[in-house]
Amino acid sequence: MSRAATAAGAADRGRGSALEFALDRGVDTYRVLSWLYAVVMVWHRLGDFHRPLVALAVVLVLGLWTVFVLLLRRRTWPLLAVELALACAGILLTRVADSPENIAAGATTLPATWAASPVMGCAVLGGWRGGLAAALVVGAADILEVGAPTEGTVYNLVLLLLIGGCLGWCVDVARRGQRALDEAMRVRAEIAERDRLARSIHDGVLQNLAFIHRRGQQLGGPSADLADLAAESERELRDLVQGRRGAGQGRSATLGAGAGTPESSAPASPAAGAAGAAAVGTGDADLGRLLAASGSARVSVAAPAQPVLLEAGRAQELALAVRAALDNVTKHAGPDAKAWVLIEDLGTDVTVTVRDDGVGCTPQRLAEAKDAGRLGVSQSICGRVADLGGTANVRSTPGRGTTVVLTVPLVAPPQREERP
Amino acid sequence: MSRTTEPSSAGAAPSGRGSAEQVRVLVADDHPMWRDAVARDLEDAGFDVVGIADDGPSAVRRTIATRPDVLVLDLNLPGLRGDEVCVALAEAALPTRVLILSASAEQQDVLEAVKSGASGYLVKSAAREEFIDAVHATAAGKAVFTPGLAGLVLGEFRRLAASPSAPTSDPALQLTPRETEVLLLVATGLSYKEIATELFISHRTVQNHVQSTLNKLQLHNRVQLVRYALAHGLDAPQPPQG
Incomplete structure (x- = not known):
């Protein structure tokens, strides 16, 4: 058993989950019952033994250990190592207590079924690896005891491996479920706390900032600068509060896992492969929340009330394309240009419209810029959108701004042609 | 949310009953300084501020008692949410039109309030003129829409x-x-x-x-x-x- 696994096991124990406590109680019950079985077996065959006192001593030691473990709450690796050693010692001492003829004839070992309890203990603490390792150790002791393995020895070994492996596997699965549950509870508590903070921020700070902004504007002069500052802080704080709320909602409202993963496992292009990889484990992201971060005094973001869910990697790419379009507004539309972003969930597609009221340009100039690879339109916007299986449409009129419409399927198309 | 696009649209000259008689407004907000500033702005702009309220239930009570033309309603009042105030007013079958003001622009809440009968919505960071125009527009029965x-x-x-x-x-x-x-x-x-x-x-x-x-x-x-x-x-x- 590796040190890392031991540490992880210890950490889990430290959390003292109800799951492991219940499993340990089960193993404890098994240990007591199997010890009683060992007592009955030894008592029954006391006359057959070569050295009955050794047999009684082994059963007595195992009994003391069984009671001792009952008094402890925590199951640790040193404790299990001792138990494993006791089980092996008990098995090997069978050679001393019993006659070679009996052993060769397939007589049970002194600990009998008790030897499975450290295997179970290791499975609970260390998962399937721990269970199998302990089963192999006990099995090795069994073989050593017999010398030449009999049919019964092999049968026992198989049973031990099954117990250790299966129980360990179940424990691993249950532990993963427990972790997911813990995580969900933690997220829920976090959301509740953030909601509480958001409410108190709304009531206090946002109100004050809005008030300062308002009064500052009315006073004019140097106060107007303060007003702008307050307005900017208010906007940032509002985004923060909303973003956090959105984060919680987005996480709790994910679609079925792998909704964005294509049926065909062979990706059509490297981009599709990357998108597929991102789908594993990351879930979906709310495009509205991603784009809310782009909002400012000059950029207005409008979105539906419900989260617009795309697989996280796709949402990220689309958000980058929108940001590229907004960068273009900053660079080319003029110093006073404002921009509006509208997100629409069309059921199968999502459409993002980016409009500005800047200087605009003629269609000819737009085409020239595209040919020259400028404007960022060709690659950072159109390329990204094409990789997502969508379309980009740019319209511009001199003096009346530019409108970029990006339409992208919500779910990655299962098969796509290579981009030319 | 934009705070600059509305004036040209909502800011049509006060028409109909707005110009014929003084528009009566009730201001409901739990922030005293903000509430007084809004009330003062409205009075300066020629509105008749018939009352103020500092929580949801009193907003409903005073609106029913004074029957103003416009209720300027903070979305997050203590006691009742904005949409609950709108529902209560709709049940009372009042002629009052509701203009929602919100500092935090919580989207679902805004939508609920508008679905429940509010006829307009403005963020609190809107400029004074924009706000005055919006109250005029609301009184005239026009919807006040921001891009958001x-x-x-x-x-x-x-x-x-x-x-x-x-x-x-x-x-x-x-x-x-x-x-x-x-x-x-x-x-x-x-x-x-x-x-x-x-x-x-x-x-x-x-x-x-x-x-x-x-x-x-x-x-x-x-x-x-x-x-x-x-x-x-x-x-x-x-x-x-x-």
């Missing part, structure tokens, strides 16, 4: 169209292509005047289209409430009044 609200309403109609339980067959509850077009343009920041130019229609027609989307949304909400009531057996006939 247009995006919300558009999204809500899309959601309703996609929802299997929605009575989508009823044309009275569906957006016409023209209304969708107008909402799209409002959501991408065009003023009503610009939309009128773009679509070769009058400013008044743009206003009517926007108003119509809001009416349909509120009608949709009422239809859903009635359906819910029918589905849950709340339609038992009242015992005849003696």
